[in-house]
Amino acid sequence: MPADHPHQDRPLTGCPECDLLFRLPAMAPGDTALCPRCGYVVTSNVRDGFYRPLIYAATGLMFLAIAMAFPFLSLRSSGMENSMTLPAMITSLTFFGEDVVAGLVLCFVFVIPALILGCITVLCQLLLLERHYRWLPLLARTLFQLNAWAMVEVFAIGVIVSLVKIMHMARVELGMAFWGYLAFALCFLLAMKNLDRLLVWSTIDRLRPLA
Numbered sequence: 001m002p003a004d005h006p007h008q009d010r011p012l013t014g015c016p017e018c019d020l021l022f023r024l025p026a027m028a029p030g031d032t033a034l035c036p037r038c039g040y041v042v043t044s045n046v047r048d049g050f051y052r053p054l055i056y057a058a059t060g061l062m063f064l065a066i067a068m069a070f071p072f073l074s075l076r077s078s079g080m081e082n083s084m085t086l087p088a089m090i091t092s093l094t095f096f097g098e099d100v101v102a103g104l105v106l107c108f109v110f111v112i113p114a115l116i117l118g119c120i121t122v123l124c125q126l127l128l129l130e131r132h133y134r135w136l137p138l139l140a141r142t143l144f145q146l147n148a149w150a151m152v153e154v155f156a157i158g159v160i161v162s163l164v165k166i167m168h169m170a171r172v173e174l175g176m177a178f179w180g181y182l183a184f185a186l187c188f189l190l191a192m193k194n195l196d197r198l199l200v201w202s203t204i205d206r207l208r209p210l211a
Contacts, residue, residue: 013198015040043198053195054124057117060187063180064114071175075166086110086177108151113188116150119143120191123200132207140200147192156185 012021017040024033024043032044067086074083084092093102123139126132159178166172 013042015042016197044196049199050124050128050195053120053191054128056187056191056194057120057124060117060184060191061114061121063184063187064110064117066180067177067184068110070177070180072177072181073163073175074173076171076173083175086181105155108149109155112146113150113152113184116143116146117188117191119146120195124195127200127203127207130207132204136204136207140204144197150188152185152188156182 013024014021015035015038018035018038020035020037022036033042034040035042070085071083072086072089090102090106093099093105119139119142123136123143126136159181163172163174
């Protein structure tokens with residue numbers, strides 16, 4: 001729903017994309033407010049508040065643990081078989097002298113997404129319990145800034161495209177870690193989609209005097 005009707009009893013809201021100041025209209029559950037100038041999605045009145053991102057984030061962390069602990073895939077060709085895990089993929093890059101690539105993959109594909117889901121878990125729990133701490137705004141700011149550096153979906157799509165090419169050369173068996181990582185990527189995207197930035201900051205501001 002376009003947010004172009006003034007409501008004098010509501011505080012001004014700034015568009016993160018074009019910095020336009022306007023007042024949000026009354027929103028029913030499931031409604032989305034768009035910037036009247038650029039059409040950027042400013043906020044969504046997500047049902048269940050912080051419950052959904054909390055559940056998705058906690059579930060995503062469990063799937064990531066599964067993805068790191070079990071075989072990712074195995075290849076069979078000409079009577080030879082080789083199995084690979086995600087940690088072994090990182091170490092193999094360093095073995096071939098690609099330390100920078102290994103570090104980038106480790107950070108952007110595993111560490112940063114795990115930190116984001118951890119931040120969402122802690123943040124949503126505290127906001128649901130209506131508890132405020134001095135470091136809570138820093139936690140929220142770090143969470144939203146780190147999201148730009150997470151490459152979970154890029155890695156998942158790259159793996160799928162590579163598997164399509166490899167299947168013509170060898171027999172590929174997908175391990176539990178492969179499905180675990182896909183489930184982790186899905187939970188990661190759903191957690192970020194259901195975490196409304198404006199709701200987070202408005203709740204933190206509301207709880208700040210109670211701290």
